[in-house]
Amino acid sequence: MLHLKNVRGFAVDIILATSACSTATIEQVNYSVTPNNLNDGEAIVILTNEKSSSDETEESFKECLYDELKDGNANLAVFASDQFRDELFPWFEPRTAPTSHRALLQLMYQPGVRQKITETKVRYVVWLNGDTDQVDQGGTMACSVTPFGIGCFGLAWWDKESVYEAAIWDLKLTQAVGKISAEVSGTSYLPALIIPIPLIARTQNTACEGLAAQVKDLMGISP
């Protein structure tokens, strides 16, 4: 269910993709009335929300999103998140980072903050949240060593669920640009008749690609 109260302009895209082993749902909510465009010299930064104790976004997902955004856009400036956090210390730490539009506005009134952001040339912040979990598993497999070699027999399977959300803020205009969510679930199989053959559902990768495509769309970056 999407709650879009007090949002003037919005667009919702839902993409459902079902492959042999996974299902993906990508949703985009665009709060901006005017088109967003990343101008020359402006950069983005990808930050993870580290407040919740159990679902911290994996570094590998952040790296994947970074690679996907740079793919086909070699000149896209992506500011290093650790450096951004250091430059704006103590205002983008887990306990102090703004979590709402109002908090972002208040932060801009802190001495030196707006000037430092201008110096970094960071225009958009992509706030990442979510992770990939294994939600179920089953099956049996047995392997044995014989004088003729090693062999396995059986079938193992496991379900993975990747749920991620990216909130995008425009630091120049001090406003929320939009929000994208990606939910991908998939079942991986490992059948074995002497040799195990893994059939892996790449849920995290699918979520990354879907999220990156929508982030590019929201920020006016060519796909």
Next chain:
Amino acid sequence: MFIGVAVFGCTLNFQIENTVPTPLIEPLPLNVSIYYPSSFLEYEYREERSDGSVMVNQIGPAQQAVFDELFGSLFTLVERISDLTIESLEAVSTDAVIILAVDDYAITKPRNNGLDFYEATIRYGLSLYTSHGELIAAWSVNGYGRDRRRRFLPFGAAAEATEEAIRDAATLIAVELGATPEINAIIRAKTKTECCT
């Protein structure tokens, strides 16, 4: 940054070394003396492991570097003092004295918290005194950090979590110390004295 693990006999030492960046905060108009007790400077965490070895986490030098940088940026003038005698306090002409101590530190492993993270918590006791040695206020500052479990380098995750916990405590001090009524009272008193003498 976690800098090393050294194994000597059955003791596994790991030392962390982290600093905090200069805070983006206007310095408070106070001259402050900082005192770190030796228990703070040499603080280390020892844990006997099930295989009989001992894990030693040396935290003292890292936290000293963090708070030197932090307090140096939070106040107009900061002087570190090595003892709390009246003579040493009078020698630095200070508005207040801050004493920082480690009250508690703990590492929680993934097998204990059921998560995929090493978690570190550290609690500092921050006491504020007048230059004559009278206690003005005392606060507990809790820092929390965590780092995702690493398959082949578990102590690296514990060290990173500890660094995050120290940085978190430093963040809390940076953001909230200047807003406390006690610090503001000292600033007001100093301003009043300077204006009318």
